[in-house]
Amino acid sequence: EAQVTQNPRYLITVTGKKLTVTCSQNMNHEYMSWYRQDPGLGLRQIYYSMNVEVTDKGDVPEGYKVSRKEKRNFPLILESPSPNQTSLYFCASSGGNSPLHFGNGTRLTVT
């Protein structure tokens, strides 16, 4: 089954403790991206990647890092999380002219 898999689904952590949210897709898509969704602000793009070793900033990249060492994986790294990064995070992928396929989301709480 074609899918984008994010882990974990829920994560509660403390300020400053490094964390990684994983994202994997099995559709051989070149394009992958990360979004955060906040009430009243909608979905905002954090980072995207056009292919292996090619990444670029979206609209809200501050405080986040990504890497794309393999085509299928695109982890999101928070080196020093802060409470304002509490949000619902989505990973998505697409290939060619196909629609964006989204993962089920990761709800992050930073206390």
Next chain:
Amino acid sequence: KQEVTQIPAALSVPEGENLVLNCSFTDSAIYNLQWFRQDPGKGLTSLLLIQSSQREQTSGRLNASLDKSSGRSTLYIAASQPGDSATYLCAALTSGTYKYIFGTGTRLKVLA
């Protein structure tokens, strides 16, 4: 900078009604426009994708149109059902970028 707006923010209709959801974008140089459905606590599911060269796309009871000159897209839902209740989002991919800009969505409730 591309901005995407969806009005209304919420809509409540009786079952069986035909309805139109609106999406406006400020930069007409788009590569494509997509409509998504999001159920509470879930991810987004793609409904329709319209390439910049197309005027509309249809899937079952759904029809999406695109008018780049006026910066508008509409999602038409025919014979609405309670199972259509969800939040509907549109997203524009601006030409020359790889950034998707999302609207804040229309929360639809179809009453049985």
